[in-house]
Amino acid sequence: MLVWSRSGRLIIWVIFALIFGVLFLAPLAVILLSSLADQWNGVLPNGLTTEHYADVAKGAAWNAVKASLVTGFAASALALVSGTWAALSLRLQGPALKRLLGPLFFIPSAVPSVSVGLGLLVAFSHPPLLLNGTIAIVMIAHFVLISAFTFGNVSAGLARLSPDFEQVASSLGARPAYRLWHVTLPLLAPYLVAAFGLSFALSMGELGATVMVYPPGWVTLPVSIFSLTDRGDIFAGAALTMILVAATLVLLLGLERITARATGS
Amino acid sequence: MSAAAFTGSEVTDIDAAKVRGAGSNVHFDKVVVAYGAHVVLHPLTLDIAPGEILAMIGPSGSGKTTALRAVAGFVRPRSGRIRIGATDVTDLPPYERGLGMVVQNYALFPHMRVEDNVAFGLRAQGADKALIGERVKDALATVGMATFARRYPRELSGGQQQRVAIARALAVRPRVLLLDEPLSALDAQIRRNMVEEIARLHRSLPGLTILYVTHDQTEALTLADKIAIMRDGRVCSHGPTTELYRRPPNRFTAEFLGRANLLPVTVAEAAGPKGFATARHGDAVLTSAGRDEKAGDKSLLCIRPQHLSLTADSEHTNRIVGTLREVHWQGELTHLVLDVDGTPVRVSATKLPMALPEPGTKVPLFFAPADTSLLPEDAGV
Numbered sequence: 001m002l003v004w005s006r007s008g009r010l011i012i013w014v015i016f017a018l019i020f021g022v023l024f025l026a027p028l029a030v031i032l033l034s035s036l037a038d039q040w041n042g043v044l045p046n047g048l049t050t051e052h053y054a055d056v057a058k059g060a061a062w063n064a065v066k067a068s069l070v071t072g073f074a075a076s077a078l079a080l081v082s083g084t085w086a087a088l089s090l091r092l093q094g095p096a097l098k099r100l101l102g103p104l105f106f107i108p109s110a111v112p113s114v115s116v117g118l119g120l121l122v123a124f125s126h127p128p129l130l131l132n133g134t135i136a137i138v139m140i141a142h143f144v145l146i147s148a149f150t151f152g153n154v155s156a157g158l159a160r161l162s163p164d165f166e167q168v169a170s171s172l173g174a175r176p177a178y179r180l181w182h183v184t185l186p187l188l189a190p191y192l193v194a195a196f197g198l199s200f201a202l203s204m205g206e207l208g209a210t211v212m213v214y215p216p217g218w219v220t221l222p223v224s225i226f227s228l229t230d231r232g233d234i235f236a237g238a239a240l241t242m243i244l245v246a247a248t249l250v251l252l253l254g255l256e257r258i259t260a261r262a263t264g265s
Numbered sequence: 266m267s268a269a270a271f272t273g274s275e276v277t278d279i280d281a282a283k284v285r286g287a288g289s290n291v292h293f294d295k296v297v298v299a300y301g302a303h304v305v306l307h308p309l310t311l312d313i314a315p316g317e318i319l320a321m322i323g324p325s326g327s328g329k330t331t332a333l334r335a336v337a338g339f340v341r342p343r344s345g346r347i348r349i350g351a352t353d354v355t356d357l358p359p360y361e362r363g364l365g366m367v368v369q370n371y372a373l374f375p376h377m378r379v380e381d382n383v384a385f386g387l388r389a390q391g392a393d394k395a396l397i398g399e400r401v402k403d404a405l406a407t408v409g410m411a412t413f414a415r416r417y418p419r420e421l422s423g424g425q426q427q428r429v430a431i432a433r434a435l436a437v438r439p440r441v442l443l444l445d446e447p448l449s450a451l452d453a454q455i456r457r458n459m460v461e462e463i464a465r466l467h468r469s470l471p472g473l474t475i476l477y478v479t480h481d482q483t484e485a486l487t488l489a490d491k492i493a494i495m496r497d498g499r500v501c502s503h504g505p506t507t508e509l510y511r512r513p514p515n516r517f518t519a520e521f522l523g524r525a526n527l528l529p530v531t532v533a534e535a536a537g538p539k540g541f542a543t544a545r546h547g548d549a550v551l552t553s554a555g556r557d558e559k560a561g562d563k564s565l566l567c568i569r570p571q572h573l574s575l576t577a578d579s580e581h582t583n584r585i586v587g588t589l590r591e592v593h594w595q596g597e598l599t600h601l602v603l604d605v606d607g608t609p610v611r612v613s614a615t616k617l618p619m620a621l622p623e624p625g626t627k628v629p630l631f632f633a634p635a636d637t638s639l640l641p642e643d644a645g646v
Contacts, residue, residue: 162370164370167368167372168367168433169374170339170360171366174360179389
């Protein structure tokens with residue numbers, strides 16, 4: 001315990017509550033209130049209604065939810081496979097190659113998402129790689145943007161994994177593929193689930209690259225929210241945002257339960 | 266053949282042959298291991314006979330774990346060959362070497378139950394279900410863990426986890442069992458019990474060849490048929506355990522194995538037909554078991570702390586005098602440190618005179634010629 005006195009702990013809690021409340025809860029609370037506001041002219045809404053939810057439900061909201069979920073799942077799954085593969089492969093390389101390649105995997109996370117979108121648009125607009133206007137280019141954009149986080153998470157898990165597990169497995173006669181499937185991956189499960197969860201959350205909120213490359217008929221939630229707010233329909237945008245938050249939250253809570261089961265905690 | 270299993274709440278008689286591996290010899294032939302320019306194992310040539318327990322002991326960085334890992338296949342020798350039985354395993358991957366391995370932190374797979382941990386090697390090798398069930402049952406019975414089969418490793422104590430790790434290694438019927446500091450993570454009491462249990466296990470599985478790496482000399486002395494003492498990547502001595510303890514060939518072995526006192530002496534008379542030589546230390550004339558020393562040779566007289574006595578009797582005929590410096594009481598043992606002409610001499614005594622002398626007083630020490638040995642002064646290795 002860093003702070004021993006009762007009054008000291010109370011002060012720390014108040015500071016924490018203020019920071020958490022102002023920076024984190026207040027914006028969310030405003031969005032929540034906006035999604036339920038009949039009209040909003042003063043400090044608080046004039047009245048509450050669920051009409052905006054009904055409106056977005058009648059519109060293209062569910063298509064947007066579906067597009068976001070499918071894109072998030074596909075891109076995260078792809079990022080999980082490739083990030084795990086990259087982390088496992090890099091672990092076997094010498095220190096010089098590790099130092100060189102390790103940071104390279106993180107470059108996509110340092111590039112603005114709009115630039116990634118633009119790059120993909122230019123790269124995939126001519127045969128033989130003509131993906132412009134397809135759903136695949138949206139998936140690729142999301143994959144590029146989130147893969148670094150997957151790689152980072154899995155690499156961190158591998159660094160914490162004692163080599164004894166795999167070596168004992170080998171000495172008992174387990175060939176590399178059997179060892180990977182029955183020992184390495186199960187031991188990495190909490191990191192894989194966390195990596196997937198983070199990738200999925202990032203994908204669900206991705207706008208910059210998606211807005212550059214999305215085809216008609218594959219409008220994700222952030223793009224829909226952006227369109228609504230851009231047209232001045234703040235309340236509908238807020239309702240759609242809450243749907244996005246709820247969908248992401250449900251999935252992340254589910255993943256957390258899976259992790260808890262896997263680790264036995 | 267029936268053998269008593271590990272002690273514990275569920276001692277079981279089992280057919281020892283069921284879990285016994287077909288013990289093989291291990292042969293290191295001029296094995297060199299190096300990382301870049303740094304040589305961690307200098308040419309090592311060593312044999313472990315079938316059914317033998319060889320303990321490799323030495324300080325940290327002495328190369329003992331590297332030697333074990335070379336047998337396991339996790340370290341590739343720069344040169345030299347390793348044979349297990351008739352098979353040259355130097356270029357074989359670890360999973361084709363037919364070994365069992367137990368490591369310091371147990372490395373039980375946390376996502377598997379005890380029975381699945383023990384079955385792991387057999388499943389990996391594609392054994393059929395009935396055989397796996399039988400072997401798992403036998404291996405767990407051998408280590409007295411049959412009733413814990415459905416538990417997860419996290420539900421077991423450290424000692425229990427180590428038993429499961431041993432059962433897992435035994436279940437594949439290894440040609441050689443590699444134990445890499447297997448008891449280091451256990452507390453002192455459990456470690457003592459486990460040493461006795463491993464000794465009992467080996468008595469019930471006499472065909473099992475074991476390479477046991479440890480830095481703990483008590484484990485090595487209790488378990489090993491032979492000991493190899495490692496220092497700076499080289500074997501500095503190798504031989505039967507009792508022989509190495511009673512007649513250490515060099516200073517490092519004498520000091521590392523049992524913290525012997527080494528008294529500088531000059532050989533007065535070479536060893537006669539009974540094997541005893543006479544040596545001088547200052548004014549004292551001492552009789553010691555000798556080797557091939559000649560009169561006039563500078564030598565070191567090796568005497569263990571527990572073989573020194575404060576009282577004379579018919580056996581303890583050698584006498585030296587030292588100045589008492591320190592007294593450390595440790596319950597069942599009392600350790601004394603004396604200064605004998607500038608050489609610190611340790612005494613471990615279970616019985617002491619009622620009135621212990623004060624530090625600073627002169628104290629005579631007695632010891633029997635049969636408890637001593639001479640080793641060359643320049644054999645410091």
